[in-house]
Amino acid sequence: MNRFSRMLSLFVALLVLTATALIPAGWAAEQKTLILATTTSTQDSGLLDVLLPMFEKQAGYFVKTISVGSGQAMKMGERGEADVLLVHSPESEKAFVAQGFGINRKLVMHNDFLILGPAQDPAKIRGAKSAAEALKAIAKSGALFMSRGDNSGTHAKEKGLWKAAGINPEGQKWFQQTGLGMGETLSVAAEKQGYLLADRGTYLALNKKKRLGLEILVAGEPKLLNIYHVIEVNPAKWPKVNSAGAKAFSDFMVSKKAQDVIGGFGTKQFGSPLFFPDAGKKPESLGL
Amino acid sequence: MDLILEGVIKAFQLLISLDSEVLGIALLSLKVSGLATLFSLVIGISVGTLIALTSFPGKRILVSLVNTGMGLPPVVVGLFVSILLWRNGPMGFLELLYTPTAIVIAQTVIATPIVMGITVGAMQNLPANLRLQILALGATRTQLIWMLIKEARLPLMAGVMAGFGGVISEVGASIMVGGNVRGYTRVLTTATVMETGRGNFDIAIALSLILLLFCFVINYFLTYIQQRERPR
Numbered sequence: 001m002n003r004f005s006r007m008l009s010l011f012v013a014l015l016v017l018t019a020t021a022l023i024p025a026g027w028a029a030e031q032k033t034l035i036l037a038t039t040t041s042t043q044d045s046g047l048l049d050v051l052l053p054m055f056e057k058q059a060g061y062f063v064k065t066i067s068v069g070s071g072q073a074m075k076m077g078e079r080g081e082a083d084v085l086l087v088h089s090p091e092s093e094k095a096f097v098a099q100g101f102g103i104n105r106k107l108v109m110h111n112d113f114l115i116l117g118p119a120q121d122p123a124k125i126r127g128a129k130s131a132a133e134a135l136k137a138i139a140k141s142g143a144l145f146m147s148r149g150d151n152s153g154t155h156a157k158e159k160g161l162w163k164a165a166g167i168n169p170e171g172q173k174w175f176q177q178t179g180l181g182m183g184e185t186l187s188v189a190a191e192k193q194g195y196l197l198a199d200r201g202t203y204l205a206l207n208k209k210k211r212l213g214l215e216i217l218v219a220g221e222p223k224l225l226n227i228y229h230v231i232e233v234n235p236a237k238w239p240k241v242n243s244a245g246a247k248a249f250s251d252f253m254v255s256k257k258a259q260d261v262i263g264g265f266g267t268k269q270f271g272s273p274l275f276f277p278d279a280g281k282k283p284e285s286l287g288l
Numbered sequence: 289m290d291l292i293l294e295g296v297i298k299a300f301q302l303l304i305s306l307d308s309e310v311l312g313i314a315l316l317s318l319k320v321s322g323l324a325t326l327f328s329l330v331i332g333i334s335v336g337t338l339i340a341l342t343s344f345p346g347k348r349i350l351v352s353l354v355n356t357g358m359g360l361p362p363v364v365v366g367l368f369v370s371i372l373l374w375r376n377g378p379m380g381f382l383e384l385l386y387t388p389t390a391i392v393i394a395q396t397v398i399a400t401p402i403v404m405g406i407t408v409g410a411m412q413n414l415p416a417n418l419r420l421q422i423l424a425l426g427a428t429r430t431q432l433i434w435m436l437i438k439e440a441r442l443p444l445m446a447g448v449m450a451g452f453g454g455v456i457s458e459v460g461a462s463i464m465v466g467g468n469v470r471g472y473t474r475v476l477t478t479a480t481v482m483e484t485g486r487g488n489f490d491i492a493i494a495l496s497l498i499l500l501l502f503c504f505v506i507n508y509f510l511t512y513i514q515q516r517e518r519p520r
Contacts, residue, residue: 064472066467067468079374079376081375181485205487209487240380
């Protein structure tokens, strides 16, 4: 009869024990934290796993990386829910800064976007002169195109390219949106053998681990550059923003140490770098 | 098939080598979901017993609400808890968003209706005369409630398992209120989502297997307690 109560109290005691005994140092009162809102590509490529420990050690901040699309990252910044942003959606970034939500926008690095598709290339876009031409051919042939559809930097770029091609793909049968991150969308496109726009870093990283069966069909145009900026959230709008930490992170990202790491990241694993460091350069020098 | 096999091998490698990152993630999952289950038990069983043993106007609506809550989608909970905890939101002064505590809060909200709903059902299923009989034997009110809880232990244990199973396996709320911060709020489910996105399928499979293993061990333990005394 009492065995049940004994067992029950044993179970509760066990729960309490695991719960309390295992609480790590810094569960409640941790050191100065910094919320970094960034894109899925910087996390999925593994770059932040290398850079953040360096920054944390050097500056003594604990960085909480929230990896979302660039659009959502900027929304977090607008609401003062992030301290610093690392994003790649230049047009909306300019608006973000112009509206006073962000300060000190600095160029960090770039890589490029690729139009990928199945090897059979049903829309015959291989070697197309421009992204616009390729997208027109895809629309005309009605071959499946997978869009991120999540307001990320990649999605913003893709929308700009469709606009430049003079096509509104929304609602077309061949145009599907995943609403997912870059890695997931690449996997979906690989399974469905569709075309898509992807950043080179995530493509190389993922293709290495899983044979996607997607090939680079169009690349190399200045329009296809994928440019990352670091922006500090304006503390004048939101007093709770950790502005000192944001500044430290921003300075770190353009420091020689971080830039060297960015330039070397991925060379060993993928044979070519995933990102090109650009600190201090003018955007014009990239051919914009 | 190769992929699954590789994942299984990787899981054993990670477990045997006691990979500190994976171990940390696994322990955090256990801790966060264990705490949330504990809180939900305290709230769920006490309020559930109260609802079951009393009658009041609107009881049917309340019980329906609790039962609806048993299917509360974790993302919905995640969304509302994060809006509440935003640092410029109503409870922002607590500075809880993107902490393990935030995940405990969200998971408690998810598990409580499950435990409560099962408690109400279990208590109402007891023979109506049992109460009278226990009272007639001279039990105090506390003794009565304790006796009734003990009588209903089999379904109540099912409630514990359902509650724990519900929270250890949810990903929507954990990723929204926890943020999947490495070494801090990364739990087994959010890590699995991230590693899948990164194409590290072997690690993702390994994490899933660890999650399944946990669920099994804990449910085995609870079932053991539950089945120790066979129902008459």
